[in-house]
Amino acid sequence: MAENAGKAGTAWAETDTGPNESHQASFDFVIVGATGDLTMRKLLPAFFERFRMGQIADDTKIIGVARSDLSVEVYRERARSALSEFSASFASDNKDAEKFLELVHYVSLDASDTSAEWRPLETLLSVNPQRVRVFYVATAPKLYVATADAIADHGLITATTRIVLEKPIGTDFVSARAINDGVGRHFAEEQIFRIDHYIGKQTVQNILALRFANPILERVWNADSIAHVQITATETVGVGKRGPYYDTAGALRDMVQNHLLQVLSLVAMEPPTALSAMDLRDEKLKILRALKPMDKVSIASDTVRAQYVAGMVDGKRVDGYLEDLGSDASNTETFLAIRAEIRTTRWAGVPFYLRTGKRMAHKESEVVIEFRPQPWAIFKDTPEPNRLVLRIQPDEGVSLSLSSKDPLAEGFRLRDVNLDVSYIKTFGTRYPDSYEDLLMAVVRGDQVLFIRRDEVQASWRWIEPVLDGWAENVRPMETYPAGSRGPASADELLRDDGFVWKEKT
Numbered sequence: 001m002a003e004n005a006g007k008a009g010t011a012w013a014e015t016d017t018g019p020n021e022s023h024q025a026s027f028d029f030v031i032v033g034a035t036g037d038l039t040m041r042k043l044l045p046a047f048f049e050r051f052r053m054g055q056i057a058d059d060t061k062i063i064g065v066a067r068s069d070l071s072v073e074v075y076r077e078r079a080r081s082a083l084s085e086f087s088a089s090f091a092s093d094n095k096d097a098e099k100f101l102e103l104v105h106y107v108s109l110d111a112s113d114t115s116a117e118w119r120p121l122e123t124l125l126s127v128n129p130q131r132v133r134v135f136y137v138a139t140a141p142k143l144y145v146a147t148a149d150a151i152a153d154h155g156l157i158t159a160t161t162r163i164v165l166e167k168p169i170g171t172d173f174v175s176a177r178a179i180n181d182g183v184g185r186h187f188a189e190e191q192i193f194r195i196d197h198y199i200g201k202q203t204v205q206n207i208l209a210l211r212f213a214n215p216i217l218e219r220v221w222n223a224d225s226i227a228h229v230q231i232t233a234t235e236t237v238g239v240g241k242r243g244p245y246y247d248t249a250g251a252l253r254d255m256v257q258n259h260l261l262q263v264l265s266l267v268a269m270e271p272p273t274a275l276s277a278m279d280l281r282d283e284k285l286k287i288l289r290a291l292k293p294m295d296k297v298s299i300a301s302d303t304v305r306a307q308y309v310a311g312m313v314d315g316k317r318v319d320g321y322l323e324d325l326g327s328d329a330s331n332t333e334t335f336l337a338i339r340a341e342i343r344t345t346r347w348a349g350v351p352f353y354l355r356t357g358k359r360m361a362h363k364e365s366e367v368v369i370e371f372r373p374q375p376w377a378i379f380k381d382t383p384e385p386n387r388l389v390l391r392i393q394p395d396e397g398v399s400l401s402l403s404s405k406d407p408l409a410e411g412f413r414l415r416d417v418n419l420d421v422s423y424i425k426t427f428g429t430r431y432p433d434s435y436e437d438l439l440m441a442v443v444r445g446d447q448v449l450f451i452r453r454d455e456v457q458a459s460w461r462w463i464e465p466v467l468d469g470w471a472e473n474v475r476p477m478e479t480y481p482a483g484s485r486g487p488a489s490a491d492e493l494l495r496d497d498g499f500v501w502k503e504k505t
């Protein structure tokens, strides 16, 4: 196992991040799963963006690996057409586009089979054995351990080698631990980069800035002032071509175990001592461990699960989940809502509501912090509660609703007004895709944006009883029309506590 391969203790503030990074890196980056959806739609466009910004040197190698028997030329053509489709800058930047494609290589290989022909990959990597080497495993999680075994068998793990694991890490606690143990046999934890692309979003990282750089917020960030928290991530898309994967996962595994629990832990954690990977992840972990375990009673009362049926999205008729899947039956949820509790002094008695779904009315990811009402009312009108909304996407920004005197009304009437900041307008910049930051952080060896093994396992520990309860039908499956807000029982979950979901206006 190699030592000193990462920078787990490095403070975030000391490293360069973001599109303005000036350092130019040379590295060998092997993508296992190079013909897949993720590589074509996200990884190659992210690399191209950072290449044209001058952050990737011309002698870097991006080596695609998959079993398909393709020549380098054919693979580059596929990469070209993917970039034309998924990278806004590719078509307009011909010079950089051609130079970037020269960085791209391809090796046909079953990476989970140690007895396969590894020599072409070994040869490509042998040119610069000292430089940073990354294996990004973008295949099914069941192949992660065999792939790590094979990489190790072929002696390809150097002191500066890292492995990136895509989510989901397993399908439950035991399989997650098996992956962590299996990959951990060859790679030190400092070499393992578990991706959660929500953490790569600038607006998710900004939760830290809002909370810990603004004392005005941090002073009221607790159960004394906050009535409840909503974390929503809804999409208008259905499962598309990912049906076979999605049907074995469902919304709980696909979105909550990773993305929503990561957002929750950033919203709820105590201030870390420093912005280092260790300090930040220690604090997130404490929150994941403080989540009140779900039992059959709370699963029945505090969870909602549902599947979309045919409906209208953006004015177009769309199929239901079963038609998308091409199946007669499925017990997989495409929507869920959960009431969670965090057992800490800061959060005692504050419900955290999580909601996610496919084929919903809007694409929107946001955190809503609703503050407690005035203890004594002096106005005729009951003021609306103050709400701080952290808009993760789209229309990235932050808003705070305040009650104000209505200048047009007779008498002293209250009206809601919004202090609203659009980050795009304010900073006058595009919001980079989350994979850009994440890929460059792996190259730097900065783990602050990645998930530690104990975080993954703690998330599964909380999720698993819900999966089990649902498998026993403790909370029956419902349906909702595509393009809707989900089932009415998701509203009841909040109504029982005297709250409502904040909807897009």
Ligand SMILES: NC(=O)C1=CN([C@@H]2O[C@H](COP(=O)(O)OP(=O)(O)OC[C@H]3O[C@@H](n4cnc5c(N)ncnc54)[C@H](OP(=O)(O)O)[C@@H]3O)[C@@H](O)[C@H]2O)C=CC1
Residues within 6 Å of the ligand: 032, 033, 034, 035, 036, 037, 038, 039, 065, 066, 067, 068, 109, 110, 111, 112, 113, 137, 138, 139, 140, 141, 143, 166, 167, 168, 245
């Ligand atoms: N797509 C997405 O938006 C997201 C995906 N992920 C995760 O990323 C991973 C990849 O997803 P996605 O790209 O959608 O999957 P795809 O099914 O589209 O692609 C899988 C890729 O793996 C290759 N592959 C399969 N087996 C092997 C093997 N033994 N050796 C080498 N290559 C192999 C396939 O090519 P070939 O058949 O030629 O070998 C193909 O290139 C999954 O774990 C997924 O959960 C996570 C977040 C989002």
Ligand SMILES: O=C1O[C@H](COP(=O)(O)O)[C@@H](O)[C@H](O)[C@H]1O
Residues within 6 Å of the ligand: 233, 235, 254, 255, 365
């Ligand atoms: O990881 C995943 O995330 C996407 C949603 O990501 P977003 O950045 O568009 O919010 C989701 O569509 C996919 O099912 C899931 O695997």
